[in-house]
Amino acid sequence: MQLRDKDGLTEQEFLAAYRPGDYPRPSVASDMAVFTVTNSDAESYRRLPGKELRLLLIERGGHPFLGRWALPGGFVRPNETVGQAAARELLEETGVDQVYLEQLGVFSDPCRDPRAWVMSCAHLALIDARRVEVRAGDDARNAAWFRVLFQPEPPAENGLRRMRLGLCCGGISLTALLERRPAGRPADAEGWVILENSGLAFDHAKIIASAMDRLRDELETGAVAFHLLPDAFTLTELQQVYEVILGRPLLKAAFRRKIAPLVRETNRYTENAGHRPSRLYRRRQEEKP
Amino acid sequence: MQLRDKDGLTEQEFLAAYRPGDYPRPSVASDMAVFTVTNSDAESYRRLPGKELRLLLIERGGHPFLGRWALPGGFVRPNETVGQAAARELLEETGVDQVYLEQLGVFSDPCRDPRAWVMSCAHLALIDARRVEVRAGDDARNAAWFRVLFQPEPPAENGLRRMRLGLCCGGISLTALLERRPAGRPADAEGWVILENSGLAFDHAKIIASAMDRLRDELETGAVAFHLLPDAFTLTELQQVYEVILGRPLLKAAFRRKIAPLVRETNRYTENAGHRPSRLYRRRQEEKP
DNA sequence: TAAATAGTGTCTCTAAGACAATATCTC
DNA sequence: GAGATATTGTCTTAGAGACACTATTTA
Numbered sequence: 001m002q003l004r005d006k007d008g009l010t011e012q013e014f015l016a017a018y019r020p021g022d023y024p025r026p027s028v029a030s031d032m033a034v035f036t037v038t039n040s041d042a043e044s045y046r047r048l049p050g051k052e053l054r055l056l057l058i059e060r061g062g063h064p065f066l067g068r069w070a071l072p073g074g075f076v077r078p079n080e081t082v083g084q085a086a087a088r089e090l091l092e093e094t095g096v097d098q099v100y101l102e103q104l105g106v107f108s109d110p111c112r113d114p115r116a117w118v119m120s121c122a123h124l125a126l127i128d129a130r131r132v133e134v135r136a137g138d139d140a141r142n143a144a145w146f147r148v149l150f151q152p153e154p155p156a157e158n159g160l161r162r163m164r165l166g167l168c169c170g171g172i173s174l175t176a177l178l179e180r181r182p183a184g185r186p187a188d189a190e191g192w193v194i195l196e197n198s199g200l201a202f203d204h205a206k207i208i209a210s211a212m213d214r215l216r217d218e219l220e221t222g223a224v225a226f227h228l229l230p231d232a233f234t235l236t237e238l239q240q241v242y243e244v245i246l247g248r249p250l251l252k253a254a255f256r257r258k259i260a261p262l263v264r265e266t267n268r269y270t271e272n273a274g275h276r277p278s279r280l281y282r283r284r285q286e287e288k289p
Numbered sequence: 290m291q292l293r294d295k296d297g298l299t300e301q302e303f304l305a306a307y308r309p310g311d312y313p314r315p316s317v318a319s320d321m322a323v324f325t326v327t328n329s330d331a332e333s334y335r336r337l338p339g340k341e342l343r344l345l346l347i348e349r350g351g352h353p354f355l356g357r358w359a360l361p362g363g364f365v366r367p368n369e370t371v372g373q374a375a376a377r378e379l380l381e382e383t384g385v386d387q388v389y390l391e392q393l394g395v396f397s398d399p400c401r402d403p404r405a406w407v408m409s410c411a412h413l414a415l416i417d418a419r420r421v422e423v424r425a426g427d428d429a430r431n432a433a434w435f436r437v438l439f440q441p442e443p444p445a446e447n448g449l450r451r452m453r454l455g456l457c458c459g460g461i462s463l464t465a466l467l468e469r470r471p472a473g474r475p476a477d478a479e480g481w482v483i484l485e486n487s488g489l490a491f492d493h494a495k496i497i498a499s500a501m502d503r504l505r506d507e508l509e510t511g512a513v514a515f516h517l518l519p520d521a522f523t524l525t526e527l528q529q530v531y532e533v534i535l536g537r538p539l540l541k542a543a544f545r546r547k548i549a550p551l552v553r554e555t556n557r558y559t560e561n562a563g564h565r566p567s568r569l570y571r572r573r574q575e576e577k578p
Numbered sequence: 579t580a581a582a583t584a585g586t587g588t589c590t591c592t593a594a595g596a597c598a599a600t601a602t603c604t605c
Numbered sequence: 606g607a608g609a610t611a612t613t614g615t616c617t618t619a620g621a622g623a624c625a626c627t628a629t630t631t632a
Contacts, residue, residue, distance in 0.1 A: 003355045014352035020405045024367045025314040028408065048583070063303035066292045078313045078406050081397040100473040103394050106410050108370040116309045117367050119317065121395050184389040184516070185372075227473070236584075253586075254621055275582040276629040337610070525610080542613075543594055564609040565603040 026117040030085040031073030033211035034125040037228045051240040059142035064114050065201035082121040100126040100227035104210050112203045122207045126227040144169045150212040174199035178209045226283045234278040315406040319374040320362030322500035323414040326517045340529040348431035353403050354490035371410040384422045389415040389516035393499050401492045411496045415516040433458045439501040463488035467498045515572045523567040
């Protein structure tokens with residue numbers, strides 16, 4: 001433990017004498033794609049309400065990108081990790097604690113922020129809609145939950161996958177067209193390239209596309225959907241969450257077989273439905289032997 | 290396009306007047322887990338050579354962590370992305386261009402570098418061994434390719450997955466014990482936690498564990514193994530690459546069925562083998578209709 | 579009893595696991 | 606021909622897709 005370097009210093013002595021050099025340093029922000037699933041209010045007679053996937057966006061009140069919509073986020077502080085920064089911002093923005101949070105990756109194009117050299121470490125966050133005290137449509141900063149569409153477009157001549165991103169809230173409609181660059185060449189372009197973009201700030205269309213991709217991926221492998229529902233839920237609700245994220249309908253029987261090992265049934269049922277009540281389930285905490 | 294903010298400035302005027310604030314900024318490095326697959330030289334008589342998964346490490350010549358082994362990497366510059374920085378460093382370190390490179394994520398524990406606030410954006414890199422001009426065992430900086438082991442340990446009482454990481458090169462043997470923290474709580478601990486660590490610098494054991502996890506994941510879903518082989522290869526070689534990354538043997542028939550759609554056969558065969566020659570294959574570039 | 583959703587049964591098809599049989603080269 | 610690897614065949618099992626059927630509640 002008392003190794004000495006070429007100047008004869010021990011590690012303690014070296015660190016005591018250390019002065020950081022003058023290498024240029026970027027600002028680093030943690031930005032978040034915060035998703036939730038809400039009931040669509042258009043419920044007629046005694047039908048079940050549908051579900052909608054929604055993303056939290058904030059209208060920019062200053063330059064640059066004044067008037068456009070951006071992901072919530074903020075700068076990372078020296079005493080926290082990027083993940084802790086994201087959790088802190090999220091608590092400030094939505095008042096929700098203990099959120100499912102996952103790192104998506106760094107977006108570091110030197111020109112992504114016209115003001116200065118700012119990298120963004122993007123995160124995916126999932127919240128049960130019932131836990132959010134809606135500061136959406138607030139006063140000072142205009143925040144809103146946008147309905148999300150993310151659908152394949154016919155690929156171009158180059159054969160690369162293209163996706164249309166659509167975000168709607170009230171009368172506002174934002175849209176972007178993105179192209180997926182193959183993995184393995186981050187030196188050229190990282191992941192998604194924005195071909196069209198109306199209404200989103202910075203490179204946030206890219207981040208949202210990455211988030212949707214990740215979300216769809218993890219739905220099939222992991223057990224991520226539970227974070228978008230309350231503790232007790234019906235299997236139909238769970239299936240609706242899957243469908244609204246994947247953007248396509250699933251078969252009931254197959255779906256139930258697939259998620260059966262992930263849930264535990266309770267003895268409670270839904271009430272006051274205009275039809276046969278549904279059993280409530282909880283997430284089964286894993287028990288790998 | 291001539292929106293004015295609360296001070297009456299247009300975006301051009303705002304940007305011209307913009308001065309970056311005094312928020313503290315971290316240094317950001319791109320570090321890389323560079324893997325390759327080599328032939329084990331212990332070939333007896335006329336047996337096929339085995340394969341070994343190897344990772345590039347560099348012995349630290351100064352404090353901190355003097356004498357311990359670290360991943361190659363360096364600071365990101367203001368005119369490049371983190372991916373471009375990784376590619377640049379890799380070219381400097383190994384002389385290899387056009388490498389398969391993929392972002393793993395940010396490691397940002399404020400204490401990870403005792404000198405200062407330094408985040409690391411980790412990358413996974415895969416190189417065909419034949420392309421590397423071995424600067425391993427060089428003079429100035431001691432670089433070497435370490436054989437990699439990454440195997441499950443019996444989980445602790447808490448039920449969390451534990452992995453043993455082993456790295457060997459010549460007489461040198463480094464080892465670490467890591468525990469996988471469940472996803473969704475990066476605010477508490479990001480991914481892996483180091484329980485034991487002998488010989489590796491910084492939090493690089495974590496990064497290597499993440500890289501191995503990712504590598505194994507992508508083997509099964511993606512088509513990542515090809516980057517560790519020359520253009521033309523035998524199916525046995527491809528299977529060996531899979532086996533050495535997954536750390537377990539695979540069944541020949543099932544393996545061939547699985548990768549059949551990913552390869553294209555050539556009319557060439559191996560020569561000078563002490564047994565029946567094997568057909569050479571190439572990667573099939575996708576053709577999704 | 580009609581409307582609506584809840585929940586189950588079953589047939590088919592595909593893919594993976596397991597193992598065995600045959601083929602082809604060099605020494 | 607012996608030794609080694611290459612390549613293919615097939616039986617079994619597990620899971621997904623597809624579709625149809627039965628069950629239960631409320632208005």
